[in-house]
Amino acid sequence: MLLAFYIVNIDPSGHSPARIKELVGEATSGGIGSAVYWKNRSTMGAYFREIFADEDNNQFKYLFGLATMTSDIEENSAGKADWAVQKLIQAEKDWEISFAIGIIGDRLIPGSSKMGVLKPGPHASKSVPARGKGRDFTKDERDKxxxxxxxxxxxxxxxxxxxxxxxxxxxxxQPPNATVPNGSxxxxxxxxxxxSSQQGGIISWMKRKGLIP
Ligand SMILES: [Zn+2]
Structure with a gap:
């Protein structure tokens, strides 16, 4: 129950690469004179304004223009449209990772300290060096x-x-096994x-979302 709460909580978007492609696709088909173009631009704009932390939303407008081949800043092409869609998808992915980690830039997301499971938490003090990813802890390691x-x-x-x-x-x-290569x-x-079980849930969620391998 609690776990489900956290997982819902750290998925702020309901967006996905497929959803971004769909919204861009509809806007491209509709064209700049269509209602769907402006509706989807506004839906995505509200969302990406937060992601880019850009009050004027210029970064989003620039990418949306290229993605829908309606840019008035640069010459439009299918190649640039693909590039812009990928940029939007990547920005969203980075944002979701930030959420899962509970950090945006150097800033802790308010109320998210419990989500900060992918790095030592706010109460971390001392630690014991791990011999590897295994859980075959020695008595000495357990005691420490x-x-x-x-x-x-x-x-x-x-x-x-x-x-x-x-x-x-x-x-x-730490860092969690799923996020580093063997031998790190x-x-x-x-x-x-x-x-520990919240962390397990968040890591499976990140795997499902393809945020970590
Ligand atoms: Zn705890």
């Missing part, structure tokens, strides 16, 4: 992670109650059960 957890809490939410049956904190690989340096931070 528990010690940090008892001291400064779960790295994401700060709880000093791990919420697990065993009473152990869950050693959390990783650290282990204490995670509580609830944050």
């Amino acid at each position: 992670v528990n010690e940090i957890g008892n001291d400064t809490g779960c790295h994401t939410c700060g709880s000093t109650d791990p919420g697990t049956k065993s009473g152990n904190f869950i050693p959390d690989h 340096p990783q650290e282990l931070y204490p995670h509580c059960k609830s944050c």
Whole structure:
């Protein structure tokens, strides 16, 4: 239930590459004199204004013009239209990744600290070097992670109650396994059960969306 809430919450768009192509396609077919052109331009414009953080929305207008081959700034071509559509799709993808990470640029999205699961969280203090992506933790590694957890809490939410049956904190690989190649340096931070399962849900969501391999 809680997990579903977070997943819905971090999918701000309801847009997708297919949806962007559809809206651009309708506008292109309708042409600059059609109602659908201006309707879709306005729908997408409201959305991309946030993505580009551009009050005048010039970046979006420029790309939408090229994408629909109605630009009055540059000569239009099918090649440039494809390029502009790809730019819009990429911008949306980057934005969704930002949301999943809970960070835009250097700014934490308000209320999103719990989503910050792809990097050490706001309560991260010390960590233990990971030997690899495996979960075959040694007693020494477990003890150290528990010690940090008892001291400064779960790295994401700060709880000093791990919420697990065993009473152990869950050693959390950072960066998460799914986001780095084998052999990358990783650290282990204490995670509580609830944050760990939220992280699992967010990572599967990102995989489904194709945001990470
Ligand atoms: Zn937690």
